[in-house]
Amino acid sequence: MxxxxxxxxxxxxxxxxxxxxxxxxxxxxxxxxxxxxxxxxxxxxxxxxxxxxxxxxxxxxxVPETSDYNVREGYANRKFVMVVDLAKCRNALKCQESCNKNHYITGDNAWLKVYKMQEEKDTAPYWMPMMCQHCDQPACVTVCPVDATFKRKDGIVSIDNERCIGCRFCMAACPYSTRVFNWSEPNQEFLMNDANHMAEHSPDHLGHPSIKGTVDKCDFCPHMIDQGEMPHCVTSCPNDVFSFGDKYEDVVTNGSGESVKLSKLLEDRAGYRYMESLGTQPSVFYLPPVERSDAFEDGLEHYKEFESVTKPTAP
Amino acid sequence: MSKYEELVAELAPREFKRTGVIWTVALVVVVVVGIAAYIDQIIQGQVVTNMRDYVLWGVYISNFVFFVAISFVGSLTAAVLRLTKKAWRTPLVRIAEIIAFAAILMAGITIILDMGRPDRLLNLFIHGRLQSPITWDVIIITTYIAISVLILFIPLLPDLAILKDRFKDQPFLAKLYKFFSLNWSGTQQQWFLQSKSIQMVAILIIPVAFVLQTVDAWLFSTTFRIGWDSTNFGPYFIAGAFVVGTGALITITYVLRKSYKLEKYITELHFDKLGKLLAFACLIYLYFNINEYLLPAFTAPKAETLHLNELFFGHYAPLFWFVTVGGLIIPVLTLIFPKGRKPLPLFLIAILVVVTSWWKRYLIVVPALLHPFLPIQGVPEQWHSYFPSMHEWAIISGTLAAALLIITILVRYLPIIPIYRTAKEQGILENENTEQS
Structure with missing residues (x-):
């Protein structure tokens, strides 16, 4: 860094x-x-x-110190993108752990999941981290009746949980199954023992706090960007699977702080976006799982079919 | 007693006997239980349902679609039969309009039950965005409720005036009838305005009803989901609504005819006609079903195959075949024979049609949600399937009972069969304010 x-x-x-x-x-x-x-x-x-x-x-x-930062507009002249290198992912799940912790997730469905993928018996299995794809043509935003989920100029798709009516149409519309619903009171207070634990909800830090009867999802961590840091999943990954950056600058940086030219990376490594055929135009790029250093089976150690959130227990 | 007085006596609303009272009380109990369950859902959150992040819509939405579907033919039949001036419609239209009104009102309420934050309902108006199919739904449902009220109310005016005179000895009731009869005295001007208004509303309700069903279908087909992402969905829903609406009309007509002894007015001819209408509706719906299931099965993309296998042979197969055979094949095979269109067999078929139609909506909503593009992983095992919880059953039963309660109350205080019109058709009108339209 x-x-x-x-x-x-x-x-x-x-x-x-x-x-x-x-x-x-x-x-x-x-x-x-x-x-x-x-x-x-x-x-x-x-x-x-x-x-x-x-x-x-x-x-x-x-000009007054307060910049005209608008949470619905995001950062001016930025366009955040993520690159996920499937060749490096061995399902260590540190990303998920860190995401769960820093978004105070108390539900049963994590915002970031590492899927065990195998399209057919004859095709190779691989691990695929999947989070909100922050699409440029977001199906969720199109169907939201109240503009509670919105697309910012910096590329982030976020949610105003103070406005969401809980119709879950966005969840039905999202082809990536990345949205989760707060079916009950989130009861996160005991996790937020910082001074802000009763903080007002902000689309800049979803889950802090979550609100019953509304939808949550990966927010691309604007609260970290604001501190000059990268999203939790990027920095917590031991294998540098994730890179995060700015499309306009054409640079992405991985968790170890190595920066590379985005367009060259995608070209050299045949980057693609998941389900491009749907026309959603995600902000997350994947690099194919080729020439992997680890066997796919190594990841099975951490694989849990029925759990993605280790329930934090109240003290 | 003149023939006219006799007719008024037979068709005017009557107090419930014991069965009627027990029926009403039972409905009220079910509604109250539903309300209690809903209050608990508000307090605890929708965790009391069995919906979760994958099956994110469940029986509330399928029940909503069911109500919307019923509301369709109730008023469309009424409008079409009015416009085509079929004389046999007279004793049926009002029943159809009452069903339509009850169903669309409950549809509007049911959709609210599914909301995570019903306290933010007004956001739909404050922050409403026209591009969302939910906004289209809000607009079209409220419009349809308004039109349903009008098409029920305007033709009632002459009858309300008749009832006002008949219930002179019950001041409160007489006052109500007087109030709602809008000073109807049967002048030429009033007849002119009334028939013009009916004509307008009857024409207006047809496109609105089509849009209503189509928008309802688009709630699903505007998504990427396998099983929903279908251009066939609009007409598919319209055809399905035609079936269940006719089924509901037959069921309720039969019950009212029995309990009010209306055999003189609602004859076997009416059932015969309704039976033909239902068979016709089922054939059209069958056609759209074939389109909906056969084409994807033929090209068999992987995801579609998975979805269809689950319906045809998998977990949902018993329900799927019950709905398809019981709701489409058996009705058609029975109703092509005149004997199948006699009141009792037709009534039984109509019940079967209504029940299978309810489950049909369930099959449209739920299985598609269990086949997302990505595999279902990392969530509790219970999330891999769905069946409504006790709360959901209680709430849904409450909405169904509420719809029947609305129908019951309207039937108790309104003439089910238009009095004035029937008298006129029988040529026994006494009051010489003759119609001029």
Whole structure:
């Protein structure tokens, strides 16, 4: 993660978003505003092409620190994507464990599941992590009658659990079976012993808290992106199965912090999207399970057919 | 007593005898149990149902589809028979309209029972999005409820005026009839407006009913699901609604005829005609069923084959064949013979049709959900199958009983057979406010 932060162009978190932007006459972007706005005082600013210029302080206007971040719009000029390398997945299930823990999942159906896949007897078996595909043509969003599930400009499909009416049409519409329903009171309080445990629900951190009678699913962890980190599944995977990044930057980074060019990775490794034929245009790409270092059978050790959430027990 | 007075006496609403009272009380009990179960569902959440993340819609939705289907022919038959001016319709239309009204009202309520957050119902209006099939459903169901009320109410006006006079000794009842008769006195102007209105509503209800069934089908076929993702679904649902609506009409007509001794008005001819209508409906539905099941079975894509095998030979096979043979084949084979269209055999067939139609909706909703694109993994074993829980049965029974209760109450206070119209057709009208339409 360290290299990344030093590399401002490819910084995972666009720090620029967080720093108060200032505009001056002439279209110069200010990086910093110095001193009080006394008449005649000059301030040194760096223009977009990197040259230093002097501008009267009176011409400088500070834009409030609060960026116009809108949870329904997401991050401006970002387009989050994930790459899942099936060749590396050996069903260690650390991703699921971490996801369950950090989204305080108390139900019986995890948001991230590793499927034991085998299309036919004669075809090769493999492990396939499956989470919300954050489709660009999301079937769930199309059918939602109240705009409770929505598509953000940064590619994330999220849910406003304060608005959801619990009709479950989105679950019927999703071909990836990634949505889960809160059939009963989630009872997560004992898991959230931080100060925020009664926090207002936010589409930026689904499951914190979950709300009875509404739908939940993988949120692509905007709460981690906000801290300059990557989603829990990416960082917790011991095998670097997951890479996460920005399609516009054409870069994805895996859990060990190695960044690669997305388009080249997909080209070299014949990346594909699951059920492309449906036209949902997912944001998650898969790399085929070829030349695997581990035998498929090794993953069977952790495979549980009837369980994806180890029930946390109340103290 | 003149012939007219005799007719009014025979057709005016009558107080229930013992059976009627027991029947009503029994329905009320079932409804109350249903309401209690629903309150518990609100408190505990839908965990009290056996629906889970895979079978995310269950018997509430299939029951909803069933109600919507029943509401169809109740009023479509009424409208079509009105527009084609078939004289034999007279004693049947009002029963059909009452059934339609009760069914569509309960359909609207049943869909709410399935909501995880019924307290946010208003979000459908505050945040409603036109692209969602649920929004289409909300619009069309409310429209259909309104039209069903109108097509029941407007033709009632002359009869309500008659009843107002008949129940002079019961001031409260007389007041009610007077209020709802909207000062009907049978003037030329009133007859003109009434017949114009009936004509308009009867025409309007046909496209609305078609849209209603189609939108209902689209709730399923706008998804990617195997078993739902079918362009055949709209007409398939319309044909199915035609079947179950006619079945319900026959069943209830038979019971009312027996308990009110209406043999003079509802004759074997009526049953014969209804029997033919039902056979016709079943044949059309059979055609769409063949389209729905045979074509995917022929090309046999893998996922479809899995789904169809489950229906034809697997877990759902007994139910599937019961529904197909009992709901389509047996009715057609019986009803092509005149003897099969006598009141009693027709009544039994109609009951079979209604029961199989209810299960048919269950077979449309549930098995498709058990065959998602990805295998069902990582969830408790019980989630791999579905059968309604006690809460679901209680709530569903409550809705069915509520529909019957609505019908019962309307039958108790409204003339089942239009009095004025019957009198006119028999040429025994006394009151000389003659119709001018």
């Amino acid at each position: 360290k290299d990344k932060k030093n590399n401002s162009r490819r910084s995972f978190l666009d720090k620029g978003l967080k720093i108060g932007l200032a505009t001056v006459a002439g279209g110069v972007i200010a990086a910093k505003v110095l001193g009080e706005s006394d008449e005649g005082e000059m301030v040194e600013l760096m223009s977009t092409d990197g040259t230093l210029i002097q501008v009267p302080v009176s011409e400088v206007e500070e």
